Amino acid sequence: MKPQIQAFFDPATSTVSYVVYEADGRDCAVIDSVLDYEPKSGRTATTSADQVVAFVRAHALRCRWLLETHAHADHLSAAPYLQQQIGGRIGIGAAIRTVQHAFAAVFNHKPAMLDGSQFDHLFEADEEFLIGALKARALHVPGHTPADMAYQIGDAVFVGDTLFMPDVGTARCDFPGGCASMLYRSVQTLLSMAPETRLFMCHDYPPAGRAPRWEVTVAEQRAANIHIRDGVSEQQFVDMRSRRDAMLGMPTLILPAIQVNLNAGQLPAAEDNGVRYLKIPLNAM
Incomplete structure (x- = not known):
């Protein structure tokens, strides 16, 4: 079944959020x-999330x-706010517990915060x-972090x-628990799907002269991805990723996010x- 998909691009963080549904009046x-x-003022707002709420309500979706x-390092999740407004269970990959343990010392998190129980599923x-x-099917695709999931819904x-x-x-692989070899293998799993499978990105950082985009087919990725197209070996990818990651600065919002x-x-x-109050650990990263 081919799902209906509505994307919402947040220019401040280059993040793409999605509402996925069968038809108006159905589940999503x-x-x-x-x-x-806003990191300078420490202010939060729900402008981006309210666009999602408005769409869900306008289409009578459940x-x-x-x-x-x-667990994103470049933006804060609005899941609790959306849960208050439109319902839904908050879900993430089970390996989130690994990431919680990896950052436990940084934020002095107690054992009760390390079992994933903050999430509904x-x-x-x-x-x-x-x-x-x-x-739908949850696919474990580690590499960027140990807990990354992809969600296969119909042909998307x-x-x-x-x-x-x-x-x-x-994406980079130098966060705690990240691994370029794992990312290579995870991507191969995705690119082994049918060529016409639609892939939807979580971010887009377009080169100059191109508007943001977030949908591409498996065939297009295999033919043209500048890092991991067909013919790029695992060792070539790991070498490239390691050199590139060594030059990257930390994301602006990593500590609050x-x-x-x-x-x-x-x-x-x-x-x-x-x-x-958010905690900003000094000299801990």
């Missing part, structure tokens, strides 16, 4: 939502799932689930940060003055 899933966050492809590799009549696959558009390439997203998008509890 939201993938990789964005909570607006939200069943709020899916995360991984932890997907195992190849677990099947339903979005109304749409059949939402690949998270395993791949970018062909003229951008692939990771601590919030490892907690299923929940912001820290307010203190006795009614203000919430």
Whole structure:
């Protein structure tokens, strides 16, 4: 079955969120939502998420799932806000526990925060689930992080940060638990699908002169991806990725984003003055 897909591009973080559904009046899933966050002022807003809410309501959709492809380091998830507005269960890959443990020392997180229980559902590799009549499957695609998932829904696959558009390439692998060899193998799993399979990116960082895009076929990726097209060996990819990652700076929002997203998008509890505070660890990364 071919799902209906509505994309929402957030220019501040270059993130693409999706509403996936069968038809108006039916069930839907939201993938990789964005909570607006201004790092200079520490202010949050729901402008991006409200576009999703408006679309879901306008099409009389019932939200069943709020899916995360991984614990993002470049934006905060709006999943808890969306859950309040339109419902749905917050889901992520079961290996999120590995990422929680990897950052436990950085944020001084206690054992109770390291079991993945902040999320409503932890997907195992190849677990099947339903979005109304749409059949979906959770694919474990580690490499960018140990917990990355792609969601196959009908003829579409939402690949998270395993791949970018062909003229951008692939994601970094130097976060805790990341591995370029794993990413290579994960991408090969995706690119072994039928050539006409539609792949939907989580981000787009377009070269000068190109507008943002986020949909491409397996055939197009295999023919033209600048990092991992057909003919690029695993060792060639690992060497390229290692050189490239060594030159990259940390994402601007990694410290606020990771601590919030490892907690299923929940912001820290307010203190006795009614203000919430993010922790910025010094000299810990």
